[in-house]
Amino acid sequence: MRQDISRRSFIGQAGLAAGSVALVSLGGCGSSDSSTATGPKATDFPYEKFIPAGYTISPSARSAIAEAGYHGFWEDGCCHGVYSGIMSHFAKTVGAPFDQIPLNIGGFGGGGIGYGSICGALLGGVLAINNVVADPAARGAIMTDLLRWYEGNAFPAYVPAAINSAEVGTTLDFSAANISALQSVPNSHLCHASRTQWSVKNGVAAAGMDLYARCGRLTADVAAKVVDQINAYLATKSYTASAIDAVSATCLGCHPATSTTEPVASGMRCDSCHADKVTGHP
Amino acid sequence: MRQDISRRSFIGQAGLAAGSVALVSLGGCGSSDSSTATGPKATDFPYEKFIPAGYTISPSARSAIAEAGYHGFWEDGCCHGVYSGIMSHFAKTVGAPFDQIPLNIGGFGGGGIGYGSICGALLGGVLAINNVVADPAARGAIMTDLLRWYEGNAFPAYVPAAINSAEVGTTLDFSAANISALQSVPNSHLCHASRTQWSVKNGVAAAGMDLYARCGRLTADVAAKVVDQINAYLATKSYTASAIDAVSATCLGCHPATSTTEPVASGMRCDSCHADKVTGHP
Numbered sequence: 001m002r003q004d005i006s007r008r009s010f011i012g013q014a015g016l017a018a019g020s021v022a023l024v025s026l027g028g029c030g031s032s033d034s035s036t037a038t039g040p041k042a043t044d045f046p047y048e049k050f051i052p053a054g055y056t057i058s059p060s061a062r063s064a065i066a067e068a069g070y071h072g073f074w075e076d077g078c079c080h081g082v083y084s085g086i087m088s089h090f091a092k093t094v095g096a097p098f099d100q101i102p103l104n105i106g107g108f109g110g111g112g113i114g115y116g117s118i119c120g121a122l123l124g125g126v127l128a129i130n131n132v133v134a135d136p137a138a139r140g141a142i143m144t145d146l147l148r149w150y151e152g153n154a155f156p157a158y159v160p161a162a163i164n165s166a167e168v169g170t171t172l173d174f175s176a177a178n179i180s181a182l183q184s185v186p187n188s189h190l191c192h193a194s195r196t197q198w199s200v201k202n203g204v205a206a207a208g209m210d211l212y213a214r215c216g217r218l219t220a221d222v223a224a225k226v227v228d229q230i231n232a233y234l235a236t237k238s239y240t241a242s243a244i245d246a247v248s249a250t251c252l253g254c255h256p257a258t259s260t261t262e263p264v265a266s267g268m269r270c271d272s273c274h275a276d277k278v279t280g281h282p
Numbered sequence: 283m284r285q286d287i288s289r290r291s292f293i294g295q296a297g298l299a300a301g302s303v304a305l306v307s308l309g310g311c312g313s314s315d316s317s318t319a320t321g322p323k324a325t326d327f328p329y330e331k332f333i334p335a336g337y338t339i340s341p342s343a344r345s346a347i348a349e350a351g352y353h354g355f356w357e358d359g360c361c362h363g364v365y366s367g368i369m370s371h372f373a374k375t376v377g378a379p380f381d382q383i384p385l386n387i388g389g390f391g392g393g394g395i396g397y398g399s400i401c402g403a404l405l406g407g408v409l410a411i412n413n414v415v416a417d418p419a420a421r422g423a424i425m426t427d428l429l430r431w432y433e434g435n436a437f438p439a440y441v442p443a444a445i446n447s448a449e450v451g452t453t454l455d456f457s458a459a460n461i462s463a464l465q466s467v468p469n470s471h472l473c474h475a476s477r478t479q480w481s482v483k484n485g486v487a488a489a490g491m492d493l494y495a496r497c498g499r500l501t502a503d504v505a506a507k508v509v510d511q512i513n514a515y516l517a518t519k520s521y522t523a524s525a526i527d528a529v530s531a532t533c534l535g536c537h538p539a540t541s542t543t544e545p546v547a548s549g550m551r552c553d554s555c556h557a558d559k560v561t562g563h564p
Binding site for chain 2: 012041042043044045046057074099100101102103104105107108111112113114115116117118119127129130131136139142143144147189190191192195199204205206207208257258259260261262263264265266267268274275276
């Protein structure tokens with residue numbers, strides 16, 4: 001939607017083939033990091049050009065990122081967990097400029113920006129994707145695919161290697177043997193809807209230790225998904241989003257964004273919020 | 283919602299009184315920016331401690347930020363407009379570390395993250411607030427207040443000093459004399475809902491030049507609002523969000539987040555999406 005109105009791309013970097021820029025590691029000047037006059041700088045956004053050709057996140061690193069995401073949730077929420085888990089890996093393995101940007105910006109996103117809006121884990125993933133993928137079209141496809149995947153995925157699936165010390169007093173069984181019994185599909189990318197449907201399925205509150213234990217594992221699930229997306233993109237420098245669900249496609253058939261009668265500019269599934277429009281409509 | 287689960291704050295900076303750190307301006311090392319070994323660095327998040335005591339954004343600067351927001355919309359969308367408009371002002375007036383972080387990260391947020399999710403102008407504002415306000419409680423109050431203000435505000439109000447060259451082919455009259463006739467209240471902080479209700483009121487498409495002209499001005503409106511919030515916060519180092527609307531308060535009376543029966547963890551207004559729950563419910 002945005003792309004179709006952008007006459008000038010503020011971040012266009014077409015002249016720089018991704019991966020073509022060698023990593024520059026310069027010391028001196030008494031600097032304790034890689035922030036130098038000639039090396040990559042945090043202001044050199046977008047950063048994809050600093051990721052070496054052939055870069056990939058290994059399966060073991062993927063697992064470590066997921067585990068870091070889980071523990072990051074208990075540090076400062078779901079958005080922080082996903083963002084810091086992925087970005088700290090880039091800082092360690094790519095270096096500048098990823099080691100020049102703060103890892104701890106994500107605390108604002110938890111609880112759907114504290115408002116029940118977009119799931120903070122998704123927002124942390126989106127912010128990480130934005131740091132890695134320079135091409136607006138591919139970035140958009142990856143973000144849409146992430147949000148759409150979340151809507152239809154059964155959460156939580158992750159089983160932590162170690163339970164965080166802050167996770168105490170759960171009443172449900174989150175063990176590997178039972179985790180699937182706790183899963184449900186959000187049908188929405190919004191925090192409050194995601195929390196409500198899981199809480200209703202499991203008979204627990206939407207604000208309490210069981211819910212937080214779920215969201216900590218969901219944070220790991222989302223982090224791992226974003227890693228898979230980044231790997232897929234970097235391997236091919238392209239990405240195609242999955243299609244919208246059939247019900248919502250039907251909605252948009254009568255309500256396209258270009259209509260002048262009740263137009264809708266949306267990529268999300270419609271029926272989870274607008275349940276009253278599914279039957280007896282119009 | 284997030285705060286109540288955070289046992290350890292990853293971004294706790296209680297030992298640093300905001301405004302108590304003098305600005306450090308060091309040259310040398312051949313660096314063309316303020317990235318030095320001893321000065322503020324982009325990794326030194328949160329950044330409030332680098333904002334001088336008594337700092338405020340003047341009325342004329344507020345107007346310039348709003349105008350920059352409008353033109354930024356045409357560069358790379360609404361999220362970019364708000365974020366770059368505000369952050370470039372901090373980079374110019376405060377310097378490091380605000381001049382060490384990229385201004386052009388916001389392109390991803392337009393069109394509700396390209397998905398009809400949270401209005402990108404709001405997301406750009408949230409990201410700017412996150413860079414300025416260190417205290418999680420105040421930050422949460424400001425973000426909630428911003429989203430809640432947006433739900434109930436009549437958009438668009440801003441009249442640009444100069445029409446952007448990309449804005450061509452509008453059919454509606456956006457002049458100062460007529461702008462109020464085009465206004466409507468979104469009742470939702472979500473992009474797709476905000477666009478639909480405005481488009482329906484004005485009989486235009488949700489993807490087209492009239493809509494974009496509206497969103498460009500809305501971008502300026504949101505940027506100016508965030509400036510007002512930042513000024514109010516910096517003047518008092520505190521902020522209180524406005525209360526949720528009466529209808530939604532009634533909803534949450536039966537569906538509090540702490541309930542184990544259909545709990546809802548949300549700060550947004552309920553009835554704009556769940557219109558079927560307003561009458562004949564339960």
